[in-house]
Amino acid sequence: MRQIIALGGGGFSMEPENPLLDRYIMDQAGKTEPKICFVPTASGDSDQCISNFYDFFNEQNCVPSHLSLFKPPAKDLEAFVLEKDIVYVGGGNTKNLLVLWKEWGLDIILRKAWEQGIVLAGISAGSLCWFEDGVTDSYGDQLEPIRSLGFLKGSNCPHYDGEAQRRPTYQKLIASGTIQSGVAADDGAAIHYIGQEIHRIVSSRPNAKAYRVSFDGQVLEEELPTEFLGSK
Numbered sequence: 468m469r470q471i472i473a474l475g476g477g478g479f480s481m482e483p484e485n486p487l488l489d490r491y492i493m494d495q496a497g498k499t500e501p502k503i504c505f506v507p508t509a510s511g512d513s514d515q516c517i518s519n520f521y522d523f524f525n526e527q528n529c530v531p532s533h534l535s536l537f538k539p540p541a542k543d544l545e546a547f548v549l550e551k552d553i554v555y556v557g558g559g560n561t562k563n564l565l566v567l568w569k570e571w572g573l574d575i576i577l578r579k580a581w582e583q584g585i586v587l588a589g590i591s592a593g594s595l596c597w598f599e600d601g602v603t604d605s606y607g608d609q610l611e612p613i614r615s616l617g618f619l620k621g622s623n624c625p626h627y628d629g630e631a632q633r634r635p636t637y638q639k640l641i642a643s644g645t646i647q648s649g650v651a652a653d654d655g656a657a658i659h660y661i662g663q664e665i666h667r668i669v670s671s672r673p674n675a676k677a678y679r680v681s682f683d684g685q686v687l688e689e690e691l692p693t694e695f696l697g698s699k
Contacts, residue, residue, distance in 0.1 A: 469662050475626055504553065517533055561605045621648055648680060669694050
C-alpha cells in the first residue's frame with residue numbers, strides 16, 4: 468500500500484508540544500515500534516532540526532534514525548532506507564532538496580520505498596516534494612513555482628494559512644496555468660494519500676483545514692473534510 472502523508476505545517480518541528488500529527492504518522496506503519504527515519508536535507512542537515520527530531524521521537528514507541536547526505540549513515544543508502552517503516556522529510560529549501568536527492572539517487576530510492584509500502588511523510592518542503600509542482604520560497608524572498616518529484620499528481624501548497632502570500636500566490640499560479648490544480652494545507656493539517664487518492668485529512672489544530680484548488684474561468688477553492696485528532 469503506497470502511502471504519503473503531506474503536512475502543511477505542524478509536527479515536532481513546529482509544535483513539539485502537540486504530538487497528534489506525528490503519532491498519526493507512526494500509526495500508519497502498523498508496527499508496535501516502527502523504524503522512522505528523518506531526512507533533513509532541506510534544512511542543510513540542521514543540527515537543531517535533527518536534535519528536535521530525536522528529542523520528540525526518543526520519547527515515542529519507535530526506533531528513530533536520520534539520513535544525512537553530508538555525513539551519510541551508510542555507503543548503501545538504498546539498503547539503509549528500505550529497512551525503515553517510515554521516512555519523514557523535514558522542511559527548508561525544496562530546490563536544494565531536489566538537487567541533492569537527484570545527485571545521490573535518493574529520489575529513485577524513495578520511489579522504490581513508496582512502492583514497497585514504506586510510509587513517506589513530510590512537512591513544508593517535505594510535503595511539496597512528493598507532488599508534480601507547487602509554490603516555494605526556495606529562490607529568495609518571493610514565492611515561485613517549482614517542479615517536484617511527481618509521485619503524486621497535481622500541485623501542492625503548504626502553510627496555506629500560515630504565511631500571508633501563500634494563498635494568493637498559489638491561486639494566481641494556478642489561474643495563470645503556471646502550475647496545475649492541486650491541494651493546499653494549513654499549518655496543522657495533513658493530507659494522507661493511499662496511492663493517488665486522498666484517504667483522509669487530519670489536523671492537530673481545531674481550525675486547520677485542507678483545500679482543493681483549481682481554475683475554471685475563476686479560481687475554485689473547495690474546503691475538504693478534515694478530522695481534528697484532538698478532543699472534541
